[in-house]
Amino acid sequence: MxxxxxxxxxxxxxxxxxxxxxxxxxxxxxxxxxxxxxxxxxxxxxxxxxxxxxxxxxxxxxxxPKRYETVARLGYTSTTGDPEGEIEPGDMPGEFELPTGIITQRPPAYSAIKIGGKRAYALARAGETVEIPERQVFLARFDCEWREEDRAAFVIECSSGTYVRSLIMELRDAYCVELRRTRIGxxxxxxxxxxxxxxxxxxLHFLPLVQLEGGDAEKASHGVAVPGSAHGTVRLHDEAGLIALAEPRDGDLLKPVVGFRA
Missing domain, CATH: 3.30.2350.10 (Pseudouridine synthase)
Structure with missing residues (x-):
């Protein structure tokens, strides 16, 4: 396989x-x-x-983290924040105030988040009121590339879990007509x-590599913690290649959490 x-x-x-x-x-x-x-x-x-x-x-x-390029339609609203929703005329936004850093965001009702075991978009389409808890996300970049009449283009670099549709809807009034993800990590x-x-x-190249030999490599392949220290998740290797992903534990140990030899 x-x-x-x-x-x-x-x-x-x-x-x-x-x-x-x-x-x-x-x-x-x-x-x-x-x-x-x-x-x-x-x-x-x-x-x-x-x-x-x-x-x-x-x-x-x-x-x-992710990078997106999006084109927004200005002066209109969409119930879903995209072209698939109900479109209504609204007010044309003035000068943009584009936040960066840590922000609090509420994901759109028409999203795949589960509420009570059901997808939010399924509840919304059934006419139910959907209240999704706010969350904190990080925006490394939120730039307007151009603006012409009722269109504007933006580049957004953000943490996982960020909803671009919500960012655009919060410009008052606007929604995404195009959305493209150009980078992940x-x-x-x-x-x-x-x-x-x-x-x-x-x-998994973005995770640090720890090389093991002999008995330690054998232990790790069976999920047993081995000596070592790290500040986060690492790749455990031996001469044959990837053994597992491991996380630090008290006592300068690395505990395999995802194995690849079984």
Whole structure:
């Protein structure tokens, strides 16, 4: 069974699940396939498709920062914050005040967040009132690239969990007409190819590497903590390659939390 990560440039009009299903059909039966961060159907851009044992590291890839390019329509509102909602005329925004740093944001009602076990967008479409708790996110960059009549383009670099639709809706009044994810961590949409699968090591290159030998390597392959110190998650290696991902524990130990030898 193959293991690794595919960089896919998702087209508009399909869901992230559709992309996963397409990739799965081209792989041996029984291969696990997932993704690391949903894109809305109208959005395009970089989607990380996880194949085989790469599905075990989803949370580490989902936590990477993102870069988006978006075009907003000004002077109108959308119930969903995108072209798929109910569009109403509103007020034309004045000079933009674009925040950076840590901000508090409320995700849109039409989002994939689960509330009481159900997706928020399903509740909203059923006419139910959806109250999603606010969250803190980090904006490293929020720049207006151009503004012409009722359109404006923005570049946003942000932490995982940031909703670009909400950022644009908060400009009063505006909504996204185009949204493209161009980067996830160090992965660029320009490098997307369904023909080349990144190895687990390549996909996890942003995690520090700890080399093990002999008995320690054997212990780690069975999930047993080994001597070592770190400030976060690391890759454990031996001469044969990747053994596991490990996290620091008291007593200068590294405890495997995701194994790749079983």
């Amino acid at each position: 193959p293991d690794g990560v595919l960089l896919v440039d998702k087209p508009a009009g399909v869901t992230s699940h559709d992309v996963v299903a397409k990739i799965r059909r081209g792989l041996p039966k029984g291969t696990k396939v997932g993704h690391a961060g949903t894109l809305d159907p109208f959005a395009t851009g970089l989607l990380l498709i996880l194949v085989g044992r790469a599905t075990r590291v989803q949370r580490f890839l989902m936590g990477l 160090d992965f660029e949409v320009a490098d997307a190819s369904e023909e080349r699968m990144l190895s687990l090591d390549e996909a």
